[in-house]
Amino acid sequence: xxxxxxxxxxxxxxxxxxxxxxxxxxxxxxxxxxxxxxxxxxxxxxxxxxxxxxxxxxxxxxxxxxxxxxxxxxxxxxxxxxxxxxxxxxxxxxxxxxxxxxxxxxxxxxxxxxxxxxxxxxxxxxxxxxxxxxxxxxxxxxxxxxxxxxxxxxxxxxxxxxxxxxxxxxxxxxxxxxxxxxxxxxxxxxxxxxxxxxxxxxxxxxxxxxxxxxxxxxxxxxxxxxxxxxxxxxxxxxxxxxxxx
Amino acid sequence: xxxxxxxxxxxxxxxxxxxxxxxxxxxxxxxxxxxxxxxxxxxxxxxxxxxxxxxxxxxxxxxxxxxxxxxxxxxxxxxxxxxxxxxxxxxxxxxxxxxxxxxxxxxxxxxxxxxxxxxxxxxxxxxxxxxxxxxxxxxxxxxxxxxxxxxxxxxxxxxxxxxxxxxxxxxxxxxxxxxxxxxxxxxxxxxxxxxxxxxxxxxxxxxxxxxxxxxxxxxxxxxxxxxxxxxxxxxxxxxxxxxxxxxxxxxxxxxxxxxxxxxxxx
Numbered sequence: 189x190x191x192x193x194x195x196x197x198x199x200x201x202x203x204x205x206x207x208x209x210x211x212x213x214x215x216x217x218x219x220x221x222x223x224x225x226x227x228x229x230x231x232x233x234x235x236x237x238x239x240x241x242x243x244x245x246x247x248x249x250x251x252x253x254x255x256x257x258x259x260x261x262x263x264x265x266x267x268x269x270x271x272x273x274x275x276x277x278x279x280x281x282x283x284x285x286x287x288x289x290x291x292x293x294x295x296x297x298x299x300x301x302x303x304x305x306x307x308x309x310x311x312x313x314x315x316x317x318x319x320x321x322x323x324x325x326x327x328x329x330x331x332x333x334x335x336x337x338x339x340x341x342x343x344x345x346x347x348x349x350x351x352x353x354x355x356x357x358x359x360x361x362x363x364x365x366x367x368x369x370x371x372x373x374x375x376x377x378x379x380x381x382x383x384x385x386x387x388x389x390x391x392x393x394x395x396x397x398x399x400x401x402x403x404x405x406x407x408x409x410x411x412x413x414x415x416x417x418x419x420x421x422x423x424x425x426x427x428x429x430x431x432x433x
Numbered sequence: 434x435x436x437x438x439x440x441x442x443x444x445x446x447x448x449x450x451x452x453x454x455x456x457x458x459x460x461x462x463x464x465x466x467x468x469x470x471x472x473x474x475x476x477x478x479x480x481x482x483x484x485x486x487x488x489x490x491x492x493x494x495x496x497x498x499x500x501x502x503x504x505x506x507x508x509x510x511x512x513x514x515x516x517x518x519x520x521x522x523x524x525x526x527x528x529x530x531x532x533x534x535x536x537x538x539x540x541x542x543x544x545x546x547x548x549x550x551x552x553x554x555x556x557x558x559x560x561x562x563x564x565x566x567x568x569x570x571x572x573x574x575x576x577x578x579x580x581x582x583x584x585x586x587x588x589x590x591x592x593x594x595x596x597x598x599x600x601x602x603x604x605x606x607x608x609x610x611x612x613x614x615x616x617x618x619x620x621x622x623x624x625x626x627x628x629x630x631x632x633x634x635x636x637x638x639x640x641x642x643x644x645x646x647x648x649x650x651x652x653x654x655x656x657x658x659x660x661x662x663x664x665x666x667x668x669x670x671x672x673x674x675x676x677x678x679x680x681x682x683x684x685x686x687x688x689x690x691x692x693x694x695x696x697x698x699x
Contacts, residue, residue: 245604263605265598273620282616283606334606 192259192338192370193242194218198251200237201395210395211237212248217389217398219338221256224364224371226381229391230429235374239263239340242372255338259370262336266343268327270315276326277302277311283334294333301329305363321352321359328360332367339364341373345380357384358411378429382421383412390428399428485666490674493667507675510641510652513569514683517576517637522630524577525584532585533592533618534610550586554579555643562648572644572652579640580633587632591625592618627691634683638676653679 200212211234219225229235240246242253243261255261262283270279277298278285284294302308305325315323324344331339344360345353361384364371375381381388388402402425406415437445467487474481481489497503532539558575565571595618603613645654653672660668 243605245601265602265605267598269596269599269602271599271617271620273623282603286603286606286608286612286616330606 189220189222190256191218191254192221192223192256193372194254195242196252196254198238198241198248198253200234200241200246200248212241213395213397215251215396215398217401219370219372221337221370222368223387224361224373224385225387225389226385227372227374227389227391228376228378228381228425228429229374229396230393231376233391233393233396235376235391235396236342239342239372239374242338243340259337260334261338261340262331262334264327264331264339264341264344267347268315268323270318270323270326270330272315275312275314276307276318279315280311280326280330280333282330287334297335298329298333301332305329319352320348321356324348324356325360325363328363332369337370339369339371341371343375343377344373346375346377353380378422378425379413379418382406382418382425388421388425390425482664483666485670489667490671493665494671497668497671503671503675506651506653506656506672507679509569509649510645510654510676511679511683513572513576513641513644513652514634514637514679516573517640518580518630518633520573520577521580521584521633521637522626525581525629525633526588526626528581528585529588529592530614530618532589534614539589546582546586550582554582554640558640558643558647562644567648569649572641572649575644576637576640579643580636583636584629584633587629588622588625591622595621623694627687627694631684631687631691634680634687638680642676 195218196216198212198215199210201208201210203209215238217225227235227238237246241248242255243263244253245263270276271282274282280298280302281290281295284290284298299308299311302311305328307322307325307329310318310322310326315326318326324347327344345357348356357380361371373381373385382404385404388404390399390402391397392399402421404412404421406412406417406421412418470479470484471487473479474484474486494503532542554575557578561574561578562571565574599617599621600613603616608616641652642654642657645652646658649655653676656672657669660666660672
């Protein structure tokens with residue numbers, strides 16, 4: 189299977205009047221098409237920076253990012269940031285609107301996503317009328333409408349309360365698998381990383397290097413959290429993160 | 434629906450009672466003030482030549498409406514003020530957009546804005562009148578000047594405090610700075626702009642009155658100066674009362690507009 193994303197020796201540093209700050213050091217990995225990988229690490233270790241570099245919002249100081257020809261990235265942020273001055277439907281179409289291709293076809297595609305994920309009745313509502321979990325699903329639809337091939341998820345569930353988080357996490361990872369997307373998620377939540385991904389990379393604190401790679405070999409049904417090996421993975425990753433300090 | 438409980442009824446009754454009490458107290462203050470004033474000036478307790486009296490004010494209101502174009506003076510002041518605060522808000526928003534867009538320029542002009550903001554703008558009124566000329570545009574310019582700097586600063590602060598991640602969202606969706614401006618900065622800050630409009634009403638009244646006092650041949654500011662020069666305190670006080678009514682009316686009108694805009698976009 190082809191590689192959707194290939195990172196080679198990524199270094200990232202930035203300058204302030206107080207000095208030069210090294211954030212990422214020699215990060216290399218590749219992600220196959222359709223794979224779901226997670227990057228776990230302590231907070232402030234440059235996880236979000238890594239996503240920004242993959243998406244092209246930031247330029248790495250050294251190294252290269254290779255995205256498979258013609259593949260597009262979609263980005264999902266920690267909070268939903270649905271605009272209160274737009275209704276749900278026009279929030280979801282924001283990306284298409286910005287790219288200037290708000291055609292009948294895009295609108296139909298957006299509608300079909302709303303229908304598929306049970307939000308069709310809310311397309312004319314204001315964001316404030318929706319619950320946290322629903323809003324996060326709308327944010328995912330907004331990311332999906334421009335039809336990205338690779339999804340970059342920046343702690344997409346951390347703004348939700350615990351119970352909603354479990355539900356939405358399962359739901360959204362299911363949606364991403366259904367749509368056959370490649371996904372890279374950064375998170376500091378170990379159980380979240382294990383329950384959705386095929387592989388988990390653990391980063392050290394800054395300047396961050398990849399400390400280890402875990403291949404999560406548990407079936408998705410019924411639920412990964414019920415499998416005894418879940419704890420083993422959890423403890424192993426947790427120990428690595430703790431050793432950082 | 435169920436019959437409300439006794440406690441609920443008591444509660445509703447108590448808020449109604451409170452509302453009526455407040456209204457009675459409010460109205461009785463102004464009524465007793467007017468009655469006391471009239472009484473004192475009639476009995477000679479206060480000198481009605483320098484304090485005037487409610488009766489004289491009403492009489493001169495009627496007289497001036499018929500003979501000296503009181504409505505015209507009021508309309509002139511209203512138009513100058515409205516022109517002042519609408520221009521102030523537009524120019525303020527426009528300048529804030531330019532400074533938000535260009536942070537280099539922003540850093541350069543920042544100390545100038547701070548200085549311009551702290552000098553009393555009314556001190557500049559005579560200069561403006563010399564430059565612009567002895568006419569209505571000078572008064573509008575003074576009204577504009579009193580409000581525009583504050584608007585720029587308030588709106589710019591609001592722009593710069595817009596959630597950074599909302600801006601990041603636009604970039605993740607492939608947008609550029611123009612998209613950030615039109616999709617996030619402007620719509621997210623409609624409340625701040627409306628707020629500037631409200632502040633500008635008051636400020637632009639100050640500018641207008643100062644301008645009229647200095648140069649005009651019409652307007653309430655002119656009437657105040659003219660009345661005090663010929664010792665017709667009834668004219669002065671009448672103008673002040675009309676000013677109070679006018680500014681309340683404008684403020685209410687802007688609140689209405691704000692509500693309408695809010696219900697449309699939020």
